[in-house]
Amino acid sequence: MDRDKVSLAESSIDELCINTIRTLAMDAVQQANSGHPGAPMALAPVAYTLWQRFLRFDPDDSIWPNRDRFVLSNGHASMLLYAMLHLTGVKAINAEQEPLDQLSVTLDDIKRFRQIDSKCPGHPEYHPTTGVETTTGPLGRGCATSVGMAIAGCWLANNFNRTGFVLFDYDVYTVCGDGDMMEGITSEAASLAGHLMLGKLCWIYDSNRITIERGTFLGCLD
Numbered sequence: 001m002d003r004d005k006v007s008l009a010e011s012s013i014d015e016l017c018i019n020t021i022r023t024l025a026m027d028a029v030q031q032a033n034s035g036h037p038g039a040p041m042a043l044a045p046v047a048y049t050l051w052q053r054f055l056r057f058d059p060d061d062s063i064w065p066n067r068d069r070f071v072l073s074n075g076h077a078s079m080l081l082y083a084m085l086h087l088t089g090v091k092a093i094n095a096e097q098e099p100l101d102q103l104s105v106t107l108d109d110i111k112r113f114r115q116i117d118s119k120c121p122g123h124p125e126y127h128p129t130t131g132v133e134t135t136t137g138p139l140g141r142g143c144a145t146s147v148g149m150a151i152a153g154c155w156l157a158n159n160f161n162r163t164g165f166v167l168f169d170y171d172v173y174t175v176c177g178d179g180d181m182m183e184g185i186t187s188e189a190a191s192l193a194g195h196l197m198l199g200k201l202c203w204i205y206d207s208n209r210i211t212i213e214r215g216t217f218l219g220c221l222d
Contacts, residue, residue: 021084022040035122043080046206047084051084054068054173059088059091062104068170071145073136073177074175075124077175079120082124085105090104105129122137143185143189146172153169177208
């Protein structure tokens with residue numbers, strides 16, 4: 001098969017994957033008659049690229065200590081995370097932190113998005129849903145927590161890594177939106193990250209110029 005055909009095939013698969021993420025998001029929101037479909041649909045290409053090409057994780061061992069961390073600070077886009085956990089086949093763990101031979105997020109779980117006792121609540125919650133690294137929803141919290149994760153990674157590396165024997169070198173990726181950027185905790189966390197020169201921390205800013213209070217520019221409020 002020549003390169004053009006290979007490139008076309010890969011492009012088609014990429015597009016199918018991205019559209020599948022979008023479809024799961026909008027179908028779940030429609031089913032629940034509640035939630036936020038826009039952010040997951042817009043961020044689908046970003047999440048797919050990140051999880052497919054950069055994020056280091058083992059779906060069969062979701063608590064692998066050196067896994068890269070993914071934090072969804074704009075927690076209202078929770079269906080983006082649930083779709084990724086489902087499509088990448090991340091396995092659940094039990095109360096004893098042992099891997100189970102079942103998906104963390106099944107299609108039935110997604111069908112119960114935003115319902116009482118669902119594993120797919122409106123905002124991601126740490127512990128009930130394997131693969132959710134931290135509870136997010138209060139804007140700015142995910143950004144601050146991700147800085148703490150990066151600091152922890154540096155401490156682990158400094159204390160346990162040896163020449164030629166690296167135990168900890170994980171990266172922390174955080175997706176944040178306009179609402180996150182408006183919170184003081186985000187500015188303070190960013191300042192601390194810069195001061196400590198955290199090199200294994202990446203924030204991905206979804207600048208769509210709108211919040212629940214309308215536009216983010218003064219001119220939009222006229």
